[in-house]
Amino acid sequence: MCMVIFAPIFAVCAFVTCGGYYGHLQVKVDCGGRRQSNVSIDIDFSYPFRLQQVHFKAPLCDVEREEVLFLDGDFSSAAQFFVTVGVFAFLYSLLATIVYVFYQNKYLKNNRGPLVDFAVTVIFSLMWLLSSCCWSKSLSDIKRATNPTEVLLLISACRAQENSCAATQEPFWSRLNTSAVFGFVNVALWSGNIWFVFKETGWYKTGQRYPTRSASGKRSSEMRERLYSESSFDQPDDSFGLYRQDSVTLSKGDFNKQVERQASINQSQVSFSLPQTYLGKSVVYERDNSVTSQGPMIFINEM
Template structure:
């Protein structure tokens, strides 16, 4: 309780801490929507000999999308069945994306705890902000790379799990008298969401660079008034000199009377 009471929780209300909270939350959504995915597609094979048909073939696949290891049994319409394997291994881009998200989650949580409970040590000798800035820059770059790679990987996963494309690769579907149909496409809305969260994380980490940069002290020279800036104008009373309107030479006060001079 004393530790919590001594924590500087006001930093959470400031941009530096508030953005870290968003990074922590968005990282959870990124790796959860991708890493927990399980999909299913369904198709049918109707043979000329109806007794050999299979009208409901279910194919399940999941993260990390090593589709070349996923297979299903399809009738050959010749009295037996054959194993049909899906095509492609997209585990590298998916696992890379999830790994970046997990490490971003851990770093955000650690950085937030440092902001709250170790603020003095964080600012000591300016080392904390400098390391924080470098780490933030690295994570911003990693989010760019991993999100782009996973977006491409997801596009390939959709192509490889499209029942129409699978049917095109099944020899039984090209035999006269046989009919193959797709019954259900896999639902990939969760995976689409993971890509969106990936690029949202990219925006957050790039935006947070500025707030961390200001903590390093490197921004101080850019925030000073530029040389040659106009100085503060003197008070109105001093604008015409200490003499005022009617004092001293060159003043604007009234001179001698305009009345007629005695002659």
């Protein structure tokens, strides 16, 4: 949402404050009481800041003529790069806004829209960072090249001690300073939006679909499996051992059938935790030369 609302606004503020700049510098030359005294010189410069093409005329106090001087430096590459990034970021943010609002289903189809959006967002984040750094460095060089002290040193009449020169008006740098600030604001905005775009891609969803188990969870699962195996297979043997000690005349065939039945039920019922009961054959006991018959015995298997 922050991408949709703030990205176009800050992009416009960045390239408009830089591309629409116009600077004015005015200096005055006094030739020491001669005819050419209190001469005002106006120096105008603007975007794209090709200062080597900015020229002005300054009087020569020794003779009745003027000299043509030029400023130093060409800073058009950094300024144009900054403005170009701002314009394309503005256009893309508008396009992304239209897609988010009116074509959300097509945007999420086959996961192509989020992947393209993620790649473009990363590229614009890097471009904003690079262009903002270059423009900040060029802005400091522009301020130095248009400094009244540096401009007065270019005038031959101002290098003579009998003449006096002064700056009557200096450029205002607040607009260009604002453009540099907006550039780094766009860096933070687009870099922060990388995370939100990444959440829409399939990479983030794949990582959330299969969460990793913690070490404590693995240990508890292993303990449960170990306890289950011990209770499922060891206890029946003990119960049958007790049964063999107490029983007297249980037939071998019935005993084998009972073991096979109990083992098959234990293997099939893995997740059932209630005790199981099994009904055995009737048992005949012999005591003191007398035969006593009892009902069927019940075996309990605790799982």
